[in-house]
Amino acid sequence: MMDYNQPTKNFQKEVAEQCIRYLSIDGVIFGFHQNQLNVLLLRWKGTNEWCLPGGFIRKTESVDEAAERVMQERTGLNELFLQQFHVFGAVVRYDQDAVWRKINLNVDADSWSERTISIGYYALVEHSKVVPTPDFLTEECRWWPLDEVPGLLFDHNHIIEVATRALRRQLNDQPISHLLPESFTIPELQRLHETILGHPLDARNFYKKMMASGTLERLTERRAGTPHKAPYLYRFTRSESQA
Amino acid sequence: MMDYNQPTKNFQKEVAEQCIRYLSIDGVIFGFHQNQLNVLLLRWKGTNEWCLPGGFIRKTESVDEAAERVMQERTGLNELFLQQFHVFGAVVRYDQDAVWRKINLNVDADSWSERTISIGYYALVEHSKVVPTPDFLTEECRWWPLDEVPGLLFDHNHIIEVATRALRRQLNDQPISHLLPESFTIPELQRLHETILGHPLDARNFYKKMMASGTLERLTERRAGTPHKAPYLYRFTRSESQA
DNA sequence: TTATCTTTACGTCAAAAGTACGTAAAGGTG
DNA sequence: CACCTTTACGTACTTTTGACGTAAAGATAA
Known part of the structure; x- marks a missing residue:
């Protein structure tokens, strides 16, 4: 079982053993509520800093399965519409030192401060059915209207931008049904x-x-x-x- | 320097040291010649088995740079139009044992037979300007008409299919100029x-x-x-x- | 009760884009 | 030089898109 008094240490250990290093999933979960697009964000433990849901890929699961697992855990939904939209693979994606300071993380330089390549997925979900659920690195999970999203940790503002563009492109090709309830006007x-x-x-x-x-x-x-x-x-x- | 009498061993060592494990680039290089779409394929050393150009991502380069480097090496071109189109992330992407047998590779089970997640890129290049160049694992590099591509190693036939669909989608959005010479009828x-x-x-x-x-x-x-x-x-x- | 206002659920009409097909001139070949 | 193919246009029709009109439904205000 996870030791919640030492979450970071155990987390690092777990990732190193079970997951693929250098590679993560970032998820932009879109909901539609009161005529606004919303995204689900997480607040980092003990801080006022927000970020996207995400996670690492286990050695025994596919990339799609990893994305599905992470999104399911944050939303409480069994089924969700998921779309891979971009790989964020720059060597320096954001100011790492600044981020570590913001989240008060004391990083083991050898194992944790290395670059991470992130595969971006977006999910379209029915807003009312979501039960926002933080993970063990965060203490709050809630919807944010897309145009009120604050400055996020990592390069997550940029990821949301790219996801939004991808969503817009998708709208031209096919009807977008998963954001609305079964029946609608x-x-x-x-x-x-x-x-x-x-x-x-x-x-x-x-x-x-x-x-x-x-x-x-x-x-x-x-x-x-x-x-x-x-x-x-x-x-x-x-x-x-x-x- | 690379020891070409022991390419595989050295290659494995190099990858392990300099590159990001589990993660690779696969490239579908499209050319247009005699009214046919062609793709650039490589023949594995000592075999009659063909595959796509590809490579690993170095820890010091971005994913885009890695793709560019690999494609440049195979084509001899400095500039090429590159497009990320899909991540192939299944746990079992192909029958590994069968492939290792085909290419007569004796695999160090701990380090080399692990799953690989591949980021697919396609390139659009001017057919006549390409100088097909094999890498040190292959001994021939040449164009194949798209509809004559043989059964390839790994899941590379599948990757070509997905790339072709992506290219077709792109044609609807924007003119495709990089496949033709500067002037054309x-x-x-x-x-x-x-x-x-x-x-x-x-x-x-x-x-x-x-x-x-x-x-x-x-x-x-x-x-x-x-x-x-x-x-x-x-x-x-x-x-x-x-x- | 009735006038008023907003919203829905249609309709009309014209411009733009897409599709079928006609044809004269250019440049070879027999 | 007749003949054939290909290019470089053009015409006519259909479909799609976009601007805008309007009657009925349902609430509110006088």
């Missing part, structure tokens, strides 16, 4: 697209385009409780591979 | 597009589309020596980021 879907693309869309044209795409199925129910005309609920027809 | 460009896409295009419509793209500049010369009407030469106006 067209205006809600429009807000999602607007948020990802970063600019407003014409409601009439958006409606037309979605109808023409053939990926949506109208339900008989409508969304009640709105101050105006009750919109129909829709769901994606999960035929092909979708996001 | 529209029909030559059309053959390239047809080859990448895998289906014929209408010459009239292709011409119109290319003219409308605004990325081409017509030269005053024409291509002489053709049995028919001499076509104009064009070149890409290298304004934005192009492939």
Whole structure:
């Protein structure tokens, strides 16, 4: 069992034994809530410093499995849509000394302060279903609106930027369904697209385009409780591979 | 200096000391010749087995630099268009025993038969400028037409497939210029597009589309020596980021 | 009760992009 | 020099995209 009084030491030992050195996973977990894109961040133990969820790859698991495991642990979700989007492989990715100081880590220079190559994954999840769960190096896990994300540890702001660009590109190719609940209204879907693309869309044209795409199925129910005309609920027809 | 009588042993030692274990680069170098897409392959020393160019990442270089170095060594080119396209991270990527037998390698089980995660890059190069150069594990380096590629070592056939799909996707987004010489005719460009896409295009419509793209500049010369009407030469106006 | 306002769920129309196909001129070959 | 292929255009039609119109639904205010 992990000795939580000496987490760092044990962690280093575990990584060295079970995991592939130099190589890690960083995950950008996107959620959509109150018409905003959110990402799940972790606060480092005993500090006010935030970072992305991540982890090392065990020698016995595939890279995809490692990403899935890490994301599952932080979200409590069994299934999630995951996409590999970039390898961050610069020799100096960030100011290591500055980061070690920020997180009060006394580093064993031989084993821990070496460069790390990181494989970036993004996940699209249903915001309301996530149970944010810190890992043993962090003491808080919560959603941050994408445009309020603070200065993060490591090069994690940069990773979020690249992930966001990749997500935007994906939106052009295929419908993005995993960020919304099973059923949703067209205006809600429009807000999602607007948020990802970063600019407003014409409601009439958006409606037309979605109808023409053939990926949506109208339900008989409508969304009640709105101050105006009750919109129909829709769901994606999960035929092909979708996001 | 490398001892070429004991290449494998020294290679293993070098890798262990200078390079990042478990992690390698695999490169799919595309060229275009005689209306066919070609890839550069290497024949393993003393065998009739072919594989992709590749190599390990040195501790002192970035992943991109490693890819560039490996590709430069195999092609003799200083500048080449490189694109990271996928990480191959399965625990078992191919039948290791079978491969070791094929290449007559006696493997030190502790250090060399471990899994390797590979970062896939593809390169687009001007076919005629390449000087195919084997590395010290191989004794032949040459172009293979994409549709005549034999069964390769490791999972390299799979990697080529994924790279080809990525290249096809890229063609939709941006013009692909690096596969052609500085100046070329529209029909030559059309053959390239047809080859990448895998289906014929209408010459009239292709011409119109290319003219409308605004990325081409017509030269005053024409291509002489053709049995028919001499076509104009064009070149890409290298304004934005192009492939 | 009824006018008003916002939102939804459609529709219209024109510009732009994509697709099918026509053709004259260029440059060989028999 | 007739003939054939290829280039370098052009025309016409269809599909997609984008700007904008509007009636019905549902709440709120007078």
